[in-house]
Amino acid sequence: MLKNISLKEKRLNFSALLVLLVVILGALVIVSLCMGRFPISIPEVIQVLAASIFPLPQVGDANVESVVLTLRFPRVVAAILVGGSLALSGAVYQGVFQNPLVSPDLLGVSSGACVGAAIAILIGIGTFGIQIGAFAGGILAVALTTTAPKLIKNSSNMMLVMSGIIVGGLMSSIMGIIKYIADPETELAEITYWQMGSIAKVLPKSILMVAPAMIVAIVIIMVLRWKINVLSLGETEARSLGINVKTTRRIVIICATLLTASSVCISGTIGWVGLVVPHLGRLMVGPNNMKLLPVSFVLGGIFLLIIDTIARTITSAELPLSILTGLIGAPFYFYLLKKERMNLS
Amino acid sequence: MKLEITELGFSYPNGKQIFGNVSFDVEKGDVFSILGPNGAGKSTLLNCISNLNEPTQGAIFLDNEKIQELSLKIFAQKISYVPQIHKPTYAFTVEEFVAMGRTPYMRTFRKLNNTDDYIIGQAMDQVRITHLRKKPYTQISGGERQLVTIARAIAQEPDFILLDEPTAHLDFGNQIKTMKLIKNLAEKGYGIIMTTHNPDQVFFVGGRVGILNKKGQFEMGEANEYLSEDRLGYIYSEPVHIFYSHALKRNVCTSGC
Numbered sequence: 001m002l003k004n005i006s007l008k009e010k011r012l013n014f015s016a017l018l019v020l021l022v023v024i025l026g027a028l029v030i031v032s033l034c035m036g037r038f039p040i041s042i043p044e045v046i047q048v049l050a051a052s053i054f055p056l057p058q059v060g061d062a063n064v065e066s067v068v069l070t071l072r073f074p075r076v077v078a079a080i081l082v083g084g085s086l087a088l089s090g091a092v093y094q095g096v097f098q099n100p101l102v103s104p105d106l107l108g109v110s111s112g113a114c115v116g117a118a119i120a121i122l123i124g125i126g127t128f129g130i131q132i133g134a135f136a137g138g139i140l141a142v143a144l145t146t147t148a149p150k151l152i153k154n155s156s157n158m159m160l161v162m163s164g165i166i167v168g169g170l171m172s173s174i175m176g177i178i179k180y181i182a183d184p185e186t187e188l189a190e191i192t193y194w195q196m197g198s199i200a201k202v203l204p205k206s207i208l209m210v211a212p213a214m215i216v217a218i219v220i221i222m223v224l225r226w227k228i229n230v231l232s233l234g235e236t237e238a239r240s241l242g243i244n245v246k247t248t249r250r251i252v253i254i255c256a257t258l259l260t261a262s263s264v265c266i267s268g269t270i271g272w273v274g275l276v277v278p279h280l281g282r283l284m285v286g287p288n289n290m291k292l293l294p295v296s297f298v299l300g301g302i303f304l305l306i307i308d309t310i311a312r313t314i315t316s317a318e319l320p321l322s323i324l325t326g327l328i329g330a331p332f333y334f335y336l337l338k339k340e341r342m343n344l345s
Numbered sequence: 346m347k348l349e350i351t352e353l354g355f356s357y358p359n360g361k362q363i364f365g366n367v368s369f370d371v372e373k374g375d376v377f378s379i380l381g382p383n384g385a386g387k388s389t390l391l392n393c394i395s396n397l398n399e400p401t402q403g404a405i406f407l408d409n410e411k412i413q414e415l416s417l418k419i420f421a422q423k424i425s426y427v428p429q430i431h432k433p434t435y436a437f438t439v440e441e442f443v444a445m446g447r448t449p450y451m452r453t454f455r456k457l458n459n460t461d462d463y464i465i466g467q468a469m470d471q472v473r474i475t476h477l478r479k480k481p482y483t484q485i486s487g488g489e490r491q492l493v494t495i496a497r498a499i500a501q502e503p504d505f506i507l508l509d510e511p512t513a514h515l516d517f518g519n520q521i522k523t524m525k526l527i528k529n530l531a532e533k534g535y536g537i538i539m540t541t542h543n544p545d546q547v548f549f550v551g552g553r554v555g556i557l558n559k560k561g562q563f564e565m566g567e568a569n570e571y572l573s574e575d576r577l578g579y580i581y582s583e584p585v586h587i588f589y590s591h592a593l594k595r596n597v598c599t600s601g602c
Contacts, residue, residue, distance in 0.1 A: 098434045223453060230448050232435055236397055237428060241501070242421030242449035286481075287435035 087300025090274025112141025272329025376552030446500030488519030
């Protein structure tokens with residue numbers, strides 16, 4: 001019956017779907033907290049969580065509590081925040097650039113942010129400096145990527161993707177130079193960590209430092225999501241509908257870049273999430289950003305939480321996240337290109 | 346409500362003038378057509394009036410107020426613009442697309458309310474596309490897309506609707522349907538300005554017509570008096586034939602002697 005309805009309607013009832021996704025995410029959080037080298041049962045996890053929220057006496061093993069709260073919980077939060085932010089910024093870029101083929105990594109924003117963070121590490125200006133560096137690098141990259149099509153006077157979808165590849169390539173070369181001149185004993189190790197894409201060493205302190213900026217960006221994007229719809233119709237139509245295109249676009253791009261850069265601060269570069277998840281969201285609720293943006297955020301959280309849980313449980317050594325996101329993302333992107341080849345120009 | 350175009354001119358930054366000295370005014374319920382050969386600058390002229398391009402000479406007044414001095418939002422509440430048909434990137438449903446016509450009335454934290462829904466429904470009814478409302482905009486025909494864009498323009502509750510070649514890329518039947526709709530909109534009290542390539546459509550919708558020639562000169566008059574075989578023949582460099590059809594009770598324009 002349920003299947004019949006969803007087939008008929010093609011697009012699922014939005015509120016029901018969003019609630020369902022949030023419930024799934026909640027369940028996955030608990031499952032993820034159970035899994036690991038030191039298995040913990042679901043009731044134990046729930047007990048620990050409940051005791052940390054409500055004034056209940058902490059029962060059971062102190063080890064269990066410390067594994068759940070200090071080791072695994074920050075990681076789960078980081079996975080959701082980073083996955084959600086990358087997916088959200090991907091959906092936003094796809095909307096404002098009217099181009100379903102772009103993402104934070106394809107636009108070069110991720111690698112730009114990485115270069116910024118690496119330079120900050122090299123200068124040695126602390127965690128806050130790294131955050132600023134990542135943001136500055138991301139903004140610079142997105143500015144370069146969007147300028148190239150204007151200079152060549154070709155505003156096609158492919159040109160923007162090409163331009164992103166150029167900027168991404170440039171950024172990885174700069175990254176190479178930075179690594180070459182970095183002190184192999186200390187700085188190089190830290191910089192390599194940014195690039196790997198991992199949240200293994202995430203600390204509650206670093207999440208708390210980055211989270212405020214992320215939340216502000218998410219709120220602004222959510223408030224502007226109707227306008228992002230209108231922007232996705234193109235400059236002329238958006239203006240004729242009373243939107244101040246330049247200002248709105250700039251605000252939205254800055255927020256999306258802030259999200260990407262903050263994610264890079266927490267976890268380094270993690271590919272594919274920002275490209276694949278918005279497409280998945282569009283298959284579920286259609287292109288309307290009023291629905292797509294919240295759905296993409298939750299889906300991104302679910303996606304990266306699953307990926308990270310696999311990464312830390314599948315082998316005794318940690319797998320870098322980009323390996324797994326690529327294994328899933330690359331075939332999916334291929335599928336999309338195949339499906340949408342008529343619309344590419 | 347009066348839209349006044351006074352001594353309007355547009356030149357490229359390199360100094361090349363597209364048109365100059367264009368003056369006319371349109372009131373609610375009027376139809377004003379703009380004819381001209383390819384490359385004469387019809388679309389540029391319409392874009393200037395739509396506040397999409399900035400004219401280099403002259404000015405446009407909406408009830409004695411210069412349009413550049415109105416906020417984009419207020420402007421969009423009074424004048425809506427129907428672009429040429431194109432295929433959009435994203436598959437918004439017809440209803441979502443028409444709903445975007447409510448953008449000039451949206452405040453930052455406000456969602457669509459019942460009034461908006463009513464207006465959106467009315468706009469779709471008026472152009473008879475209600476049956477398409479759940480369909481993706483990318484999967485309907487060109488003629489239907491044109492109707493949907495006009496419905497969006499109506500949902501803006503404007504006083505004037507400006508249309509850029511509303512029949513471009515449409516088949517014969519859809520061209521006629523679109524022209525009927527435009528005539529009907531004028532009868533309902535919207536002021537209409539449209540560009541077109543077909544002088545016969547000007548006879549069909551009536552009203553006044555302005556001709557922009559290749560040299561960027563502009564002349565205008567009542568369609569039936571002003572459009573003559575000589576004048577059109579000169580503009581299009583092809584002999585044009587105009588005759589009165591008793592069956593249609595209007596002048597007809599055709600060519601191909």
